[in-house]
Amino acid sequence: MSARETILKRLRERADGPLSAPESDFAVATNRGWSVEERLARFERLISSVHGEVLHLERDDWTQGLAQLLADKGVRHLALGKEHPVAVDARRALADSGIEMVDVDRDIEAWQREQFEQVDAGLTSTRGGIAETGSLWLWPTSDEPRLISLVPSIHIAVLDADALEDTFFDVVEAHGWAERMPTNALLISGPSKTADIEQTLAYGVHGPRELVVLVRHAGAPAGEKA
Template sequence: MSARDNILGRLRDRQGGPLSAPDSDFGVVTGRQWSRHERLERFEHWISSVHGEVIHCESAGWTETLARVLADKGVKRLALGREHPVAQQAREALADHEVELVDADRDIEGWKRELFDGVEAGLTSTRGAIAETGSLWLWPTPDEPRLLSLVPPLHIAVLDADSVEDTFFDVVTGQGWASAMPTNALLISGPSKTSDIEQTLAYGVHGPRELVVILRDA
């Protein structure tokens, strides 16, 4: 019998009835009660503090903002999905622009070199954001794989203002993660960054050098 089997066996055979979770006070991680304006202000402050760029726009005209970002950043090849409304609207709006749209809903082995060497930006939707830490949260799918936000030099994320929540705890409880936890949720708090032993911070070493958040507000 393996050590794992021994441990599990002792747990199954323990005396005293089933285990129960201890009472916990979650007050320290929730209950901020910020207003909508405060949430957006805090989110933008924190994500901007680590070189994330937030661009405000109206929901109806967000694709015009996207086109300007692509032009300003000199993006000629944009990777994106097909099924999500964000991708569908972007494809329609960019049909007449000089930007090549690269399909992301493919087996990575078939376009790995293209993704790493030939794509200048990746466009993704977001499921929401966290005001307390200035973080986006994404739930990757085959249509919008996680590499879309982790590999290209520029990550463009589309965020709805009403989906910003106070804390990570509020996201976990509000979205019901206890019963349906995503297998691959991503938390993004700015472009890729790392530091050496001397604590010198560098951006874009292992991922996007830039993060642009298009914040759609009605």
């Protein structure tokens, strides 16, 4: 029996009975009632307020927008996975672009210097977004390790517009975090930032200096003709 199982066994066999969670009213943390358009507008306003950049693209040809973004940013070395559909589509679209696609499914000790010294940007998928706080949420995997969103100077995150939810509570409840939360979940609300003792805010000191969110829409982005 593991240490964890031993502790849980003791809790279950307490003399005064097993512990139970108290009844709680979570109404204050949910039930915002925002429409899809309101979620998108709030998300973009909040993440842009902390230097995040949002680009709206059609889902069927989003890689064209990615290629243009990489050209505009001067990205020559892009770190990305191999298995996730976002990475698969990106690799296919950029195959003849001249951009070196850096494999990330390696032991960090084997390419640590390369990651810190040569990689210009990291591309990741996202599991969704939170409108109330202007945040992205990611579950890193061996195919998309957390370092590609935390180390390169530019983090490019792909978000499906219909994966936005109102609040953090809605995300936790809808996706069953209590039963199957990973050991490492990331909430990202802008590029890296810190403040000195005088509370002067600086960006990109301990991580990405730029965050670009590519919002993919099933049809033409809001405000554009299909």
